Amino acid sequence: MSGDSSFKAEPTEVVPPATAAVETTRAGTAPIKAQYLKANRKRPAEEVVASPAANDAAFEAIHDTKRLKGEETTSAADDHDQEKLGAAAPKQERGRKDKKRRGQNKGRERAHAGVSDEIRLCAEIAQGKICHREPNCRYSHDVAAYVAIKGPDLGTECPVFNVYGKCKFGVKCRYGGAHTDANGNQVVDEEKAARVSESDVVKNTCDRDFQKKIRGRDIETPRTDAYMNWLIEAKAKRAEIMDKQNKEAAAAKNAESGSKEIDVATVLSPEEEEEQVRRQAEKLKKREERQAILDQFDHDPANIRFRCDRKKMLDFRGKTYLAPLTTVGNLPFRRVCKSFGVDITCGEMAMATNLLQGQQHEWALTKRHVSEDIFGVQIAGNSAQSILKCCESIKQSGTEVDFIDLNLGCPVDAITRVGAGSALLETRGKLYDICAGATYVLDDIPFTVKIRKGVYTNSPIAARLVPKFWECGVSMVSIHGRSKEQRYTKLADWDYISEIGSNIRRSADMKNLTFFGNGDVMSHEDYWQHLEQANVDGAMIGRGALIKPWLFTEIKERRVWDISSTERFDILKQFVNYGLEYWGSDTQGVNCTRRFLCEWMSFQYRYIPVGLLEVLPQKINDRPPPFYGRDELETLLASSNSEDWVKVTEMILGKAPESFQFIPKHKSNSYENDNYEG
Known part of the structure; x- marks a missing residue:
């Protein structure tokens, strides 16, 4: 899984320019040693890009609004996990017409981050199987045409094959050489494939039949129904109690003021008396039915609040x-x-x-x-x-x-x-x-x-x-x-x-x-x-x-832990391995992994190496002035430029497609306003 190997990641000390100015540490500014500070200069506008935070939460608002409406927030473009192939947000009104685009979700065009192949090959055909949907299959069955435009493998080991003993992406896999023989046939490690399945590794893959049932409201929820019936009656009883209390308060107030309630009752006709008796009987019956429902559960009679049996408590003490x-x-x-x-x-x-x-x-x-x-x-x-x-x-x-x-x-x-x-x-x-x-x-x-x-x-x-x-x-x-x-x-x-x-x-x-x-x-x-x-x-x-x-x-x-740049880079490679295993090792999965690696790097670039700090520990809201790392890779990993984040992904996942664009979700360097966590 190697990309551009021309980059040298050896921890050679980088000598900062002699013009670097020593800055006095101010409140809210990370105390970086003077020899690592870059020269004081204003960054050109085109270099100012987004960090992972947004004061206006523009993207999050759009994303979560769509989710509340039940709309798809991802680009569903293949047969495997599409749940996180998210696309950039649609247009929204601009606050200021002339404001420069700085990755802050400024009414940008809807651009799909999940980049797929030009030829969308049938998943069954890709694995060397027979497609049972033919001739109605909407995907291509031309393997030769697909292979001709697929491009070279991105590495010699397939993360999916390494775990499961087979790769469900077949010839679509960007690491296909690891499980393809000299005749172009897919190789299967029978022993491993028999021992390990996807359900053994990733739990809670929701059954499609269950999804259809819940979508069609065919799932019974008896405990919810029982509680909601109780709650409806509880609310009515609460209203009754409140009404009684209000009447008693009004009567007490009238008694204090000496005013008397005037009885304006008139003589009722036999029919009216009969109707009144019928209504009172119905009211009494409903009250008895309500009480029967309320008595199904233990509750506080004063305010009709549900009382629960105490469960076994979670013992998370001392756990991270x-x-x-x-x-x-x-x-x-x-x-x-x-x-x-x-x-x-x-x-x-x-x-x-x-x-x-x-x-x-x-x-x-x-x-x-x-x-x-x-x-x-x-x-x-x-x-x-x-x-x-x-x-x-x-x-x-x-x-x-x-x-x-x-x-x-x-x-x-x-x-x-x-x-x-x-x-x-x-x-x-x-x-x-x-x-x-x-x-x-x-x-x-x-x-x-x-x-x-x-x-x-x-x-x-x-x-x-x-x-x-x-x-x-x-x-x-x-x-x-x-x-x-x-x-x-x-x-x-x-x-x-x-x-x-x-x-x-x-x-x-x-x-x-x-x-x-x-x-x-x-x-x-x-x-x-x-x-x-x-x-x-x-x-x-x-x-x-x-x-x-x-x-x-x-x-x-x-x-x-004064972690080195190469150790940090290995962590990114570890994430990529996990991402390819989860999102897929085909073109779509590779670029989905690339996108989420960039999302993560929009946070991780904010790490300041221990050896660069005058005072430990680093504080989460302290902004660092521009600085050099102790080697080229450490400097690159500290870059706030999203183009550099894409460059890092290319060192692991190979050259990004021309159509791939990573536009950070949020406003530049807003350290104090992240909206990823509730």
């Missing part, structure tokens, strides 16, 4: 947790983090409504690699009906999960406008009904929540919500120490997190609730300081893991 990350928290990236020792992983946020529509690309977000020994699925929704049905459907599908997490932290406007994500934090009654219902529906599967400190910066509400989560059976709460309003500006408020943790530990009831903090963990010092001082059971890590996935090793070993 990779936060669920939109787009970049894909299965290959999670595998990279597993190789560095992370304990808990969670899939990317999936929309409950899309899962209930049976959308394949959404169900793909529940996939789990066999190495992910503690794995959860994160969902988002805006109603008890959709969230509960989604939870029960996931359970019925046979999806192997250790917990299901509800996203209550997503700050993206497209999500919060419809009442999902962090918008649910302000609907405490509704939120209680959702969490209590999910706990009941999931039965033995733990239900967890990920929240922010609140919607508004000056009005944190998380401390009031945590006891309610405990009451309705939530097994774990993780809190991001920022509000929805803040997004990622300022520092995470670990003092507030510590205050909540202290309340939990002082409570006789809540002391068994697992509680994690989240925000700005970038070093093992950050991690252990929070565990020792913030009254938390653990710290969830998001951006820190994207920038330096070896952070989990640093945490486990309590050491600083």
Whole structure:
């Protein structure tokens, strides 16, 4: 799997130009040693490109709006996994007509990032099999024509063949020489193929028949139906109680003021009396039926709130947790983090409504690699009906999960406008009904929540919500120490997190609730300081893991790892191997892997090598001035230019097609406003 081998990655010391100016370190600026600083100069406009952050969340808003509407957000162009071949966002109104395009999703043309072959060869024919759809097959059967335009192999080893003993892409594979004999026939390692199947390696591949059933609403969800019937009657009973309380309050007020209620009742006719009796009998019957439904579940008679049996609590104390990350928290990236020792992983946020529509690309977000020994699925929704049905459907599908997490932290406007994500934090009654219902529906599967400190910066509400989560059976709460309003500006408020943790530990009831903090963990010092001082059971890590996935090793070993450029490059190659294995080793899979490698590099370039820093550790929101690395490769890996990211992919995956364009999603160098993590 070698690309352009002309690049020299040896760690030879690069001598910075003599004109490099020494800058005085300012607040918010990373303290880089003077000898590595580049000369002070204004970067030309064409070099200013996007980092992984967006103050306006333009792309995320479009992407998540489409997902909420149930629209396809990817370019489905082949028979294998198409769930993440995402395309650039469609046009949107420009804020300023003359603003230069700097990779910020500025109303750009819809350009497909998933580049496929000019000739789309039938998958059956590519494997040397017989196509049973002929003559109605819409794909080409001309193998010779395909091979003529395919281009040379990108390497000598096929990641798919190495794992499974066969390659389902056949002659379409860009590493086909590894499993093609001298006569052009596909080779199969029978022993390995018999021993290892895809379902052994990648779990939770949703059955097509199940998807059809759920799309046709043919899946029964008895626990959800029972709870929703109870909830409807509970709401009516609550309204009745509230109406009675209002009438009693009004009567008391009238009594205090000395006013008397005038009886304006008139004499009723026999027919009217009969109708009144009939209505009262119907009202009494409905009340009895409602009470029978309410009595099916234990509840607080004062406010008709559902009470759950306490489940076995999650014991995540002392375990490292990779936060669920939109787009970049894909299965290959999670595998990279597993190789560095992370304990808990969670899939990317999936929309409950899309899962209930049976959308394949959404169900793909529940996939789990066999190495992910503690794995959860994160969902988002805006109603008890959709969230509960989604939870029960996931359970019925046979999806192997250790917990299901509800996203209550997503700050993206497209999500919060419809009442999902962090918008649910302000609907405490509704939120209680959702969490209590999910706990009941999931039965033995733990239900967890990920929240922010609140919607508004000056009005944190998380401390009031945590006891309610405990009451309705939530097994774990993780809190991001920022509000929805803040997004990622300022520092995470670990003092507030510590205050909540202290309340939990002082409570006789809540002391068994697992509680994690989240925000700005970038070093093992950050991690252990929070565990020792913030009254938390653990710290969830998001951006820190994207920038330096070896952070989990640093945490486990309590050491600083001055990782070399060649070691970092090997990590990228490891990701590519995992990506080709997951997305495919044909042209489409190669360029899907290329795209997601670029997405990840839009974070990883922000890493500052340990040997370049005057003061340790690196802080996540500190911006580095332009600097040289200790060798050419280290300098290249620190580049914020997206063209350099594509160049790095070419060193591993070969020359990118002319039609391949990577336009970063977000605004240039906005370190404080990433929207990948809720």
